[in-house]
Ligand code: SF4
Ligand code: SF4
Ligand code: SF4
């Protein structure tokens with residue numbers, strides 16, 4: 596273990612801990628842009644600089660490991676002036692179009708510019724101009740807003756194991772792009788979008804649907820597979836407009852493309868929201884069912900085959916048919932397929948129902964295939 600002093604406070608941390616992480620343990624805030632706790636240290640943005648007694652120049656706290664007896668100063672007029680200059684330089688070549696940016700209100704760069712009061716920029720120079728030209732279906736790439744923090748590159752490589760994007764060119768021309776500057780063609784997990792600290796990467800389907808301040812967050816579980824990742828639905832006017840995931844969850848904030856982008860069905864007008872019973876012509880008079888409150892396209896498509904019923908009617912019907920088949924043909928005439936899209940508990944109950952209530956072992960699961 597290593598003992599050091601940060602802003603006059605003593606702390607003991609394991610060897611190899613960065614100065615940034617040691618400061619975090621003491622709840623001392625140090626601004627960062629390129630740092631992510633689950634990615635390899637990069638040291639690109641220079642915002643996390645601190646002074647260390649005995650060192651000639653400030654060092655980046657995210658890449659500097661602690662040393663026995665180290666004395667660290669995280670803030671001083673000198674350090675704050677340097678951080679301000681770093682931000683000033685970043686914003687010099689930034690579109691500054693917060694009034695129309697999707698990320699406004701949830702953007703680390705914007706927050707830091709506000710914190711440092713950077714209204715007037717000191718430096719003027721050439722700006723990078725890029726056309727937004729990416730035909731991929733999910734991710735909007737606005738390279739002019741990229742601050743080259745490299746988080747997207749690292750997450751795609753180190754966490755996702757895909758390596759779909761990387762730095763290209765050098766100096767002023769440096770940019771992040773897929774190989775040969777082609778359109779992004781990857782897993783579309785959106786991890787890169789989730790970690791981008793600016794509006795350079797956003798979801799295409801989020802555009803103009805609502806910003807962070809407009810939304811209500813609702814935590815839930817992904818309905819797509821048995822991994823059961825935690826989702827946070829961003830809801831505006833009772834519509835899901837975005838999905839994210841929190842870091843302190845079982846999936847650590849990571850999602851796949853289905854969890855992150857495949858939520859369109861929730862607001863689909865074609866979604867089934869009431870039970871339907873298939874009516875064979877000879878049975879059509881038996882069920883006294885109410886007429887449809889479903890949207891017209893569904894009704895038009897199914898009028899001749901399905902009738903909308905209440906849950907009670909649907910459950911009574913299913914129970915009656917199962918009892919009927921069991922009595923006439925034995926329990927083994929009935930089989931059931933469970934689903935990976937149900938929870939463990941639902942699947943457990945389903946097999947229990949088939950074995951204990953119906954009396955058959957004819958139960959299987961789609962995931963087995
Ligand atoms: S969406 Fe996922 S796979 Fe595609 S570039 Fe981003 S992190 Fe990589
Ligand atoms: S696209 Fe975003 S995450 Fe990637 S380097 Fe640029 S600012 Fe950083
Ligand atoms: S986000 Fe992907 S991996 Fe996670 S539960 Fe949903 S479908 Fe499964």
Ligand code: FES
Nearest residue numbers: 638640641643657
């Ligand atoms: S956070 Fe340390 S250099 Fe960017």
